[in-house]
Amino acid sequence: MLEKKNGKHLPKLTSVQLIVLYYVCAVLFSTLLLSLPIAHKPGVSLSFIDALFTAVSAISVTGLTVVPTRDTFSVVGYFILMFVMQFGGIGIMTLGTFIWLIFGKKIGLKERLLIMTDQNQSTISGLVSLMKQILLLIVIIEAIGALILGTYFLKYYPKWQEAFFHGLFLSISATTNAGFDITGTSLMPYAHDYFVQFITMILIILGAIGFPVLIEVKHYLTHRGKYPYHFSLFTKITTVTFFALVVFVSVSIYLLEWNQVFADKKWHEAFFASLFQSVTTRSAGLSTIVVGDFSEPTLLLMSLMMFIGASPSSVGGGIRTTTFAIMCLSIFFYAKGRNTIKVFKREIDPIDITKAYIVITxxxxxxxxxxxILSYTEALPLMPIIFEVASAFGTCGLSMGITSELSAVGKLVIIALMFIGRIGIFSFLFLIRGPEKEENYHYPKEKIIIG
Amino acid sequence: MLEKKNGKHLPKLTSVQLIVLYYVCAVLFSTLLLSLPIAHKPGVSLSFIDALFTAVSAISVTGLTVVPTRDTFSVVGYFILMFVMQFGGIGIMTLGTFIWLIFGKKIGLKERLLIMTDQNQSTISGLVSLMKQILLLIVIIEAIGALILGTYFLKYYPKWQEAFFHGLFLSISATTNAGFDITGTSLMPYAHDYFVQFITMILIILGAIGFPVLIEVKHYLTHRGKYPYHFSLFTKITTVTFFALVVFVSVSIYLLEWNQVFADKKWHEAFFASLFQSVTTRSAGLSTIVVGDFSEPTLLLMSLMMFIGASPSSVGGGIRTTTFAIMCLSIFFYAKGRNTIKVFKREIDPIDITKAYIVITxxxxxxxxxxxILSYTEALPLMPIIFEVASAFGTCGLSMGITSELSAVGKLVIIALMFIGRIGIFSFLFLIRGPEKEENYHYPKEKIIIG
Ligand SMILES: [K+]
Ligand SMILES: [K+]
Incomplete structure (x- = not known):
């Protein structure tokens, strides 16, 4: 099916090769760049596995670190990191959207036209044009973020160069949801500065909400038609799920911690800390608080939320919001005795339900x-291991502080998770998936007992 | 649909009421019986919540205990326990088979005829006749088990009454997969006695492999037709999965523990301990070894296996073997590029795939x-909590020893899990499921991005 439709433009094998090639080259190139002595602070040296880990962490915009960024990398190193995060984030946003566009059969002409300017172009030039669009959008967002944050940071940093550099780094780190920091303690220096946190949250959300959503919002704002603009089902589901999770987790963290970590905090501090932590758990991994201080139920909840992750076709990882939403809807409608899922006056395609379940399981x-594996290789309690695994898979980058203590095998496991979390389970399965076969024959169906 | 087909015999509301009623009455009655002073050893008193916990544990044939059975209950108490386990096990085997028979639409006439003698009987008398069949089968298995074990136990216990009582209790506890013990240390007194362990494993497997499988094997053995006997797809899938899990877990435990818990054991001791632990993890919960001594990877693996549990329509709990098998097959066939699951020259019904995924998630x-919740209410590390939850949901009854330390809320959570694990997620969802609606209208389908 695939071969027939898209074969002449981009044979399946080549598209798989392209993606794998993109990653292997990008990882090797970044590892090399980050290993250059000029990228390090004087007297610092970086082992191969630590350079590899940092490269994968930056390309997958996860933000887990085995070495302290601030103490290891020079200003040149910072620029290399920004460069790698930028292209990691954009690459994956492009890839996610692209895979959906070519392999999500029966996508309406409208969606295609929305995202690709020309329907008749070959898929490779489509990919390039898509990447250009995404790059432009992200750079505009980042530039505005850097300008606002840089100007505001003049109050923190005596030199304007320093203020704007911190603004630029934070803006890129937040928008790409990479979560790296050059303060040495993430966003904790701004723990009482609600303006910085507010801008950062906006940037995180713009990166994590998904490229198609941004495009549709743009079209909505510039829409001058006779009829009201209609958002796609995807945009509705992913946006509602995204913000529902943010609200649910904020409230949960507040309730679980108000007499624990927040015991000596004012209500608005606790409220803002809960909200920020909730937003950052979607995928960004920046924090205004030492996450290891949270109690176990909060840490478990955050692990689950990192596992769920951000929107598809965004810079975020995990199983993605739509996958989680489809699972919840499927269970809810089943319990109500319905055999189809009706939401926002549309029906969910049964194939998408199967896909969602395959991704989750x-x-x-x-x-x-x-x-x-980590409980075998690392002499650590279960909670930080679970948290670290969820953080890597969700490419979130929060950690209870065990990343640098991991054994070599442990680091490789986390590297693999960041990689898979990044390209997404569905794309991952797709990469290893054999060519779709025509069903030439059928056997009789037979019911079995389930559950 | 339901109402139309079965309404005149057993309206839906009544069947739900019946099941709930059965459980509430059985739990209350058992709690009452276990609270009787005559059921206790002299000088022992039992709190209400502990009696309730023991009753639910016995009815759900889980075997988790908040009080040591041996030190708490008198011989009368032992008989009450055996009685409760017996009817708990049979009740649930009947219920599982029954729900499948009436609500699993499109079940072949052959399967119906196999299990219910008369196709035209009303469903209530069908339920009674089914229960009789199951009772008879289980009692025969238990009697043979008790006879063999009792005779053999003459070598352990001076008085024949004691030997046969131990034989009877172990036979019932193993066949119903209840996992209660009156030795005070589960099967550890027989840790070096391979004969006792072998017989116990056989009894456990007969209880946990599923009633339809036993019936089909019986038919196979008495089959004298012209054509070879054909096992149902259900029997093939559940049996293969059951034994595949047993082998996989045995080997895994052996490899994970050979230089840990098994370090000072001979190879055949380690082999037998791995095998027994693997079988008992399916649902029985008896053990020849202190499970808390195992290393964390083993405990995590065992938790997953208890979560998976035994066959449907058996005395075991968890998500059930077929559910797990369908999930694996679905992912495997998806990765191979197929849209249908073909196995044993049959195709799996897509509705069963959806059901399996709903159950798992x-x-x-x-x-x-x-x-x-437990990480919030109990001051305990995560590993024993995860293990306890998996054990309760899988109605397995293995524990790292925290059951008696649980808070009242903790005990109620475990009670709820044993109850749901027992009746099965699918039956549970079915119980709360609204009446199936005719789909009078449809909305357009719209694809969304998953994963
Ligand atoms: K991140
Ligand atoms: K049990």
């Missing part, structure tokens, strides 16, 4: 295996 | 929520 088994 | 969220 594969991801769960993958993370479960990773936790089991 | 609901069960996972349920257990995740339970772990989070």
């Amino acid at each position: 594969t991801a769960f088994m993958l993370c479960g295996t990773a936790v089991t | 609901t069960a996972f969220m349920l257990c995740g929520t339970a772990v989070t």
Whole structure:
């Protein structure tokens, strides 16, 4: 099916090769760049595995670090990191959107036209044009973010160069949801500065909400037609899920911690800390608080939320919001005795339901295996291991502080999770998926007992 | 649909009421019986919540205990326990088979005829006749088990009454997979006695492999037709999965523990301990070894295996073997580029695939929520909590020894899990499921991005 439709433009094997090639080259090139002595602070040297880990962490915009960024990298190193985050984030946003566009069969002409300017172009030039669009959008967002933050940072940093550099780095780190920091303690220096946190949250959300959503919002704002503009089902589901999770987690963290970590904080401090932590758990991984201080129920909840992750076709990882939403809807409608899922006056395609379940169960088994391996290789309690695995798979980058203590095997497991979390389980399965076969024959169906 | 087909015999509301009623009455009656002073050893008193916990544990044939059975209950108490386990096990085997028979639409006439003698009987008398069949089968298995074990136990216990009582109790506890013990240390007194362990494993497997499988094997053995006997798809899938899991877990435990817990054991001791632990993890919960001594990877693996549990329509709990098998097959066939699951020259019904995924994800969220609640209410590390939750949901009854330390809320959470694990997620969802609606209208389908 695939070969027939898209074969002449971009044969399947080549598209797989392209993606793998893109990653292998990008990882090797970044590792090389980050290994250059000029990228390091004087007297600092970086082992191969630590350079590799940092490269994968930056390309997958996860933000887990085995070495302290601030103490290891020079200003040149910072620029290399920004460059790698930038192209990591844009690459993956492009890839996610692109895979959906070519392999999500039966996508309406409208969606295609929205995202690709010319329907008749070949898919390779489509990919390039898509990447240009995404790059432009992200750079505009980042530039505005850097300008606002840089100007505001003049109050923190005596030199304007320093203020704007911190503004630029934070803006890129937040928008790409990479979560790297050059303060040495993430966003904790701004723990009482609600303006910085507010701008950062906006940038995080713009990166994590998904490229198609941004495009549709742009079209909505510039829409001058006779009829009201209609958002796609995807945009509605992912946006509602995204913000529902943010609200749910904010409230949960507040309730679980108000007499724990927040015991000596004012209500608005606790409220803002909960909100920021909730937003950053979607995928960014920046924090205004030492996450290891949270109590276990909060840490478990955050692990689950990192596992869920951000919107598809965004810079975020995890199983993605739509996958989680489809699972919840499917269970809810089943319990109500319905056989179809009707939402926003549309029906969900049964194939998408199967896909969602495959993604969830594969991801769960993958993370479960990773936790089991790490519990074997690392002499650490279970909670930080679970948290670290969820953080890597969700490319979130929060950590209870065990990343630098990991053994070599442990680091490789986390590297693999960041990679898979990044390209997404569905794309991952797709990469290893054989060519779709015509069903030439059928066997009789037979019911079995389930559950 | 339901109402139309079965309404005249057993309206839906009544069947739900019947099941709930059965459980509430059975739990209350058992709690009452276990609270009788005559059921206790002299000088022992039992709190209400502990009696309730023991009753639910016995009815759900889980085997988790908040009080040591041996030190708490008198011989009368032992008989009450055996009685409760017996009817708990049979009740649930009947219920599982029954729900499948009436609500699993499009079940072949052959399967119906196999299990119910008369196709035209009303469903209530069908339920009674089914229960009789199951009772007879289980009692025969238990009697043979008790006879063999009792005779053999003459070598352990001076008085024949004592030997046969131990034989009877172990036979019932193993066949119903209840896992209660009156030795005070589970099967550890027989840790070097391979004969006792072998017989116990056989009894456990007969209880946990599923009633339809036993019936089909019986038919196979008495089959004298012209054509070879054909096992149903259900029997093939559940049996293969059951034994595949047993082998996989045995080997895994052996490899994970050979230089840990098994370091000072001979190879055949380690082999037998791995095998027995693997079988008992399916659902029985008896053990020849202190499970808390195992290393964390082993405990995580065992938790997953308890979560998976035994065959449907058996005395075991968890998500059930077929559910897990369908998930694996679905992912495997998807990765191979196929849109249907073909196995044993049959095709799996897509509705069964959806059901399997609903069961898995609901069960996972349920257990995740339970772990989070317990991590809040109990001052315990995560590993024993995860293990306890998996054990309760899988109605397995293995524990790292925290059951008696649980808070009242903790005990209630475990009671709820044993109950749901027992009746099965699918039956549970079915119980709360609204009447199936005719789909009078449809909305257009719209694709969304998944994963
Ligand atoms: K991140
Ligand atoms: K049990």
